[in-house]
Every structure is written in C-alpha cells, then in structure tokens.
Amino acid sequence: xxxxxxxxxxxxxASKAIGVTDVPDLELGRAKNPDHGxxxxxxxxxxxxxxxxxxxxxxxxxxxxxxxxDGAATPQAIGGYVNFRLSEAWLxxxxxxxxxxxxxxGASDIGRRERIQVEFLSVNPTGPLHxxxxxxxxxxxxxxxxxEFTNHxxxxxxxxxxxxxxxxxxxxxxxxxxxxxxPPERGYTGExxxxxxxxxxxELTGIEKLPHDEAEPKLRAFAIAAMVDRIRxxxxxxxxxxxxxxxxxxxxxxxxxxxxxERLREGGYLKEREGALWFGPALEEEDGLGEQVIAEDxxxxxIRSTGEPTYFASDLGYLLSRFExxxxxxxxxxxxxxxxxxxxxxxAAVAALGYDPxxxxxxxxxxxxxxxxxxxxxxGRFVTLDELVDRVGSDxxxxxxxxxxxxxxxxxxLELALSQSNENxxxxxxxxxxxxxxxxxxxxEKHPRLRETADVSLLTQPWELDxxxxxxxxxxxxxxxxxxxxxxxxxYYVHDLATAVHRFYHAGNEDGAHRVxxxxxxxxxxxxxxxxxxxxxxKTALDLIxxxxxxxx
RNA sequence: GCCCGCUUAGCUCAAUGGAUAGAGCGCUUGACUUCGGAUCAAGAGGUUGCGAGUUCGAGUCUUGCAGCGGGCACCA
Numbered sequence: 001x002x003x004x005x006x007x008x009x010x011x012x013x014a015s016k017a018i019g020v021t022d023v024p025d026l027e028l029g030r031a032k033n034p035d036h037g038x039x040x041x042x043x044x045x046x047x048x049x050x051x052x053x054x055x056x057x058x059x060x061x062x063x064x065x066x067x068x069x070d071g072a073a074t075p076q077a078i079g080g081y082v083n084f085r086l087s088e089a090w091l092x093x094x095x096x097x098x099x100x101x102x103x104x105x106g107a108s109d110i111g112r113r114e115r116i117q118v119e120f121l122s123v124n125p126t127g128p129l130h131x132x133x134x135x136x137x138x139x140x141x142x143x144x145x146x147x148e149f150t151n152h153x154x155x156x157x158x159x160x161x162x163x164x165x166x167x168x169x170x171x172x173x174x175x176x177x178x179x180x181x182x183p184p185e186r187g188y189t190g191e192x193x194x195x196x197x198x199x200x201x202x203e204l205t206g207i208e209k210l211p212h213d214e215a216e217p218k219l220r221a222f223a224i225a226a227m228v229d230r231i232r233x234x235x236x237x238x239x240x241x242x243x244x245x246x247x248x249x250x251x252x253x254x255x256x257x258x259x260x261x262e263r264l265r266e267g268g269y270l271k272e273r274e275g276a277l278w279f280g281p282a283l284e285e286e287d288g289l290g291e292q293v294i295a296e297d298x299x300x301x302x303i304r305s306t307g308e309p310t311y312f313a314s315d316l317g318y319l320l321s322r323f324e325x326x327x328x329x330x331x332x333x334x335x336x337x338x339x340x341x342x343x344x345x346x347x348a349a350v351a352a353l354g355y356d357p358x359x360x361x362x363x364x365x366x367x368x369x370x371x372x373x374x375x376x377x378x379x380g381r382f383v384t385l386d387e388l389v390d391r392v393g394s395d396x397x398x399x400x401x402x403x404x405x406x407x408x409x410x411x412x413x414l415e416l417a418l419s420q421s422n423e424n425x426x427x428x429x430x431x432x433x434x435x436x437x438x439x440x441x442x443x444x445e446k447h448p449r450l451r452e453t454a455d456v457s458l459l460t461q462p463w464e465l466d467x468x469x470x471x472x473x474x475x476x477x478x479x480x481x482x483x484x485x486x487x488x489x490x491x492y493y494v495h496d497l498a499t500a501v502h503r504f505y506h507a508g509n510e511d512g513a514h515r516v517x518x519x520x521x522x523x524x525x526x527x528x529x530x531x532x533x534x535x536x537x538x539k540t541a542l543d544l545i546x547x548x549x550x551x552x553x
Numbered sequence: 554g555c556c557c558g559c560u561u562a563g564c565u566c567a568a569u570g571g572a573u574a575g576a577g578c579g580c581u582u583g584a585c586u587u588c589g590g591a592u593c594a595a596g597a598g599g600u601u602g603c604g605a606g607u608u609c610g611a612g613u614c615u616u617g618c619a620g621c622g623g624g625c626a627c628c629a
Binding site: 025027028029031032033036040041042045046048055078079080081123161165166186274275276277278300302303305308310311312336337340341342343364366367369403408409410411416422423425427428430431434435438439442446480484488489495496499502503505506507509510512515518552553 | 566576578584
C-alpha cells in the first residue's frame with residue numbers, strides 16, 4: 001500500500017537488472033525540491049563505485065529499465081539521481097480508494113501480530129501526577145496506538161509499585177496524619193495525604209485504633225489504591241488507557257523474583273559482598289588476590305544486607321513475568337531520561353536470564369523542566385497534570401507534547417502554555433477536519449441525489465492533486481513513526497495534510513468555480529470524494545495520537 | 554571526574570548521509586456580498602554552538618572543545 005515501498009522495490013529490481021549483485025540502501029525518499037518530483041533516489045551515486053560507471057549513466061539506465069507497478073509514478077534521471085513523480089491517474093485512483101476504504105487507510109501488517117507489551121508512566125502511586133508525567137503517558141499511549149495500527153498485538157501496562165520503600169513511606173505518612181502526627185522524615189507532606197487519612201477513617205472502620213504494625217499495611221494498600229484510581233482518572237482525561245495495572249506485590253506472590261534470583265545464582269551472576277547479594281555480569285573479572293570483582297557500574301544490589309530485596313529484585317521477576325509467564329515477544333518501556341543509567345543493567349539482566357536483550361526496548365524521553373521562578377514545590381505550589389488539562393484541554397496538551405521528539409528537553413512555561421493555548425496548532429488540523437465535514441453537508445443539501453461513485457478523473461487542479469499527494473505519503477509516515485518509535489512524526493504529517501486541505505478549500509474563495517459545491521453534480525461528486533478521503537485520513541491520523549477530530553468547532 | 558541526551562530563523566521546534574535546511578509563533582503587506590477567516594497568499598528572517606576528520610556529498614557519521622539538561626545509592 002505504501003507507494004514509497006513499491007518504488008524502492010522496483011528500483012532494487014532495476015538495479016539487479018542492470019547488473020548489480022548486492023544492492024545497497026538506495027535512499028529513496030521524499031524529494032525536497034518540487035522540480036525533482038515527489039520521490040528522489042541517489043541510486044546512480046550509490047551504485048557508481050560498484051559498477052565502475054559514471055553515476056549519471058547508471059541513473060539513466062535505471063530510469064529506462066525500471067518497472068513501476070500500477071503506473072504509480074514516472075521516473076526521471078537527473079545527474080546521478082533517479083526521481084519519481086506520482087502520476088495524476090494514480091493519485092486520482094488513490095483518492096477513490098481512500099474515500100471508499102474508510103478510516104483504516106495507512107494501516108499495515110508490518111507487526112504480523114507480534115505480541116508486544118508497552119509499559120509506560122508507572123510512577124510510584126504516592127502522589128498526583130504533575131506536568132512532567134504527561135509526556136511519558138502521552139508518548140507511551142501514542143506508541144501503543146501506532147503499534148496496534150500496524151498489527152502488533154499490544155498490551156498496555158502500568159507497573160504499580162505497591163510494596164517498595166516509597167510505598168511503605170507513603171503508608172507511614174498516612175498513618176502519621178491519621179494520628180495527627182507530622183509525617184516521618186522524607187515522608188509525603190502534601191495535603192492529599194491528610195485527605196487520604198480522613199478517607200481511611202471513614203472507609204476503614206476502626207483503623208485508627210489498630211496497632212501500628214497492623215494499621216500501616218492496610219493504610220498503605222488503601223492509599224495506593226486511591227492514588228491508582230486518581231492516576232487512572234488523570235490519564236483517562238488525556239485519552240490514555242491501560243489494559244493492565246500490574247502490582248509489584250503480585251510478582252512476589254507468584255514467586256518470580258525468587259525464581260529469577262535462583263536462575264541467576266545458577267548462572268554465576270550473583271555474588272555476596274558485605275552481607276548483601278549483588279548482581280554483576282562482570283563476575284568473571286578477577287583482581288590480583290583471586291577475589292572476584294564486580295565492575296562497579298554494572299553491579300547492583302539484589303538483596304540488602306538487612307535481608308530486604310531491592311526494587312531490582314522485583315524488576316528481575318518482572319522480566320520473567322513478561323517474557324516467561326506472559327510470553328511477550330518484546331517489551332517496550334518508556335522511561336524518563338533520569339533513569340537512563342539503568343538501561344545497561346536491565347539489558348544485562350535480560351541477557352543473564354537467558355533472553356535476547358533486543359527484546360527489551362527502552363524508549364527514553366527527556367524531562368520536562370519547569371521554568372524557574374514560576375512555581376516551586378517548597379512554596380507549596382504544585383502544578384498537576386489535571387490542572388493543565390483543566391485549563392488547556394486534552395487535545396492541546398497531547399499535541400503540545402507530541403510535537404517534540406522524545407529527546408529534546410522541554411522547558412515548560414505554564415503561563416506561556418496557557419496564554420498560547422488558543423494558538424495551539426492542534427486547532428489548525430481540527431479545523432480542517434470540521435471544515436471538510438461541513439462542506440460535505442453542504443454538498444448533500446445542494447445535491448441530494450449525487451451518484452454513488454465519483455469520476456475522480458475530474459480532479460485535475462494542482463491544489464486537488466496536492467491533497468491526493470499528501471494522502472499518498474501517509475502510509476510511509478505510519479511506517480517510519482512505528483519503526484523508529486517516533487510518534488511525533490504523526491502531528492507533523494497532520495499539519496501538512498491540513499495545509500493542503502485549507503489551500504484546496506481556499507481555491508474556492510479565489511474563484512467560485514473551484515468550490516467543492518458547484519452546479520455541476522459530477523464535479524461536485526468528484527471533489528466530495530477528495531473531501532472524504534482527506535477527512536478520513538485526518539481522522540485516522542488524529543486518532544493515532546489520541547486527539548479528537550471534531551465535526552464542528 | 555566518568556556516562557547519556559541536547560545545541561538549527563528573534564522564540565518553540567522539524568528534517569533516512571543527497572540537489573536550493575523547513576514549519577508554527579512573532580513581524581511586514583495583501584485576500585471574503587456566495588461551500589465556516591480558528592483560513593489563504595506574499596515578504597523579511599540561517600556561518601545548523603566552535604574546530605578538525607571520514608565521504609563524490611555532512612544539520613545528520615567520527616573526534617576535540619564550549620554551553621545547557623540528566624545520571625553515576627544496600628532510593629525508585
């Protein structure tokens with residue numbers, strides 16, 4: 001379906017036809033200069049060395065020999081380049097296919113039902129989400145949508161840390177508030193902790209009378225459940241959903257960390273030192289005294305000298321849970337860049353447990369920093385994700401975050417975000433969608449009995465073909481965004497398509513003969529087909545980034 | 554100190570090693586008595602942080618330097 005892939009295949013075949021045995025990457029991509037057509041390839045330059053011929057001759061021969069399926073494009077050799085221009089007839093046919101095919105255009109089977117878990121956000125459920133958390137949530141959710149669209153079998157998971165140090169500290173903090181005490185050192189101080197204490201008094205009858213050791217676990221479970229509900233609601237407002245909320249405690253109930261430790265011990269990956277149990281893939285290194293030495297940056301404590309396991313022990317079990325128990329072929333995790341130092345250890349752990357580390361894919365996204373002086377935790381002002389969504393709206397928030405590649409740091413300026421929320425580029429795209437919808441209604445009113453099928457050969461105006469051309473690009477955008485796991489490519493595409501749509505519409509303002517709705521029912525019908533194709537594709541693309549496609553604004 | 558990421562127009566950001574580096578915002582100037590002006594058209598604005606290297610070709614790859622962010626726990 002993706003025309004770029006068809007052209008590339010054809011070009012490779014042509015390369016072989018002129019005597020190339022081992023065809024390198026020919027770098028077929030979009031032409032930047034319109035004079036060069038729609039796609040360009042530097043095939044002649046790439047093949048010159050191997051063939052020992054001048055690039056321009058090679059390009060010329062390729063253009064002569066190449067057979068392009070469906071007459072999708074015409075080749076032209078310029079210098080060492082082979083350029084392609086999408087043909088008018090093919091573009092017209094595409095409009096019809098997209099218009100009648102519904103909203104699935106661009107979907108592909110590159111996933112082949114591969115079973116993948118996408119785990120994202122997974123922050124300790126010990127407080128409300130703040131502005132920075134939104135980025136991981138939106139990135140992970142959009143990635144999952146893309147992977148689903150390309151036929152991967154996706155499960156979205158939130159890993160709930162319900163029994164680690166932070167969780168216990170959370171329980172202790174609620175306990176303290178329940179008894180009117182200040183929270184413990186490095187405990188949780190927010191007002192919501194006191195609210196949780198009050199809630200627990202109402203809902204856990206007699207809780208305040210229980211001794212500490214009995215009360216704290218109950219309070220912890222209660223408070224975490226409440227926070228998980230709150231997190232679920234917060235991300236739900238952003239159109240983010242999960243299939244599974246997987247508690248850390250379940251790992252231990254299933255004996256998975258224990259099993260992982262056993263396996264690592266058998267593999268010689270564990271070492272006792274100073275009363276603690278360490279994981280270290282570099283165990284085979286020896287120092288001069290014959291003592292085994294663990295390379296410092298690779299090693300990690302699994303069981304503390306106190307006998308308590310660390311989060312790393314849970315993570316080992318979590319890997320088994322997913323690869324061994326639940327049989328995911330790959331696991332994609334979205335992490336904030338502040339955890340990047342942990343990547344090598346997790347990869348090493350995957351390998352030590354006997355799995356290909358490639359099966360663990362870690363997507364890092366840079367942090368969202370608050371502009372200094374605007375707000376401060378110490379000053380008691382905490383900008384929550386909920387507050388941002390309240391004031392800007394889900395669509396604008398999602399678009400704002402997704403317009404940035406994961407590896408740029410965002411300097412978040414709340415005031416600026418609020419003052420510019422009406423200028424968010426998301427409205428440009430949504431307006432294009434609403435506009436098309438409206439035009440289609442108008443067409444139906446003026447011509448109540450239009451033909452079932454359109455004569456798309458009537459779509460000959462350059463601004464009409466430009467819309468069709470954008471449609472042609474959509475499958476490759478999906479493919480690239482999926483393969484590179486870069487959802488930000490989608491909103492950039494949406495903007496390009498919306499631009500083509502607005503221009504197409506405006507041609508009718510310049511000259512009434514170019515409107516969609518004209519006296520000629522056949523011409524109206526053909527343009528209506530283009531509107532539908534563009535609208536479906538806009539909607540599909542917006543869906544993939546979790547943004548609504550309104551019919552009126 | 555060591556490790557990771559970033560540095561592109563005034564600002565926020567795009568750009569598979571390919572031809573003339575693109576958008577949005579802001580700025581200047583234009584465009585509707587008729588399909589929605591949250592729109593469209595035109596213009597100004599660049600030594601891609603600095604230097605070296607690889608290559609027919611570098612914003613993109615390698616390397617040195619500088620600046621910014623993050624990380625280097627028996628925290629997560």
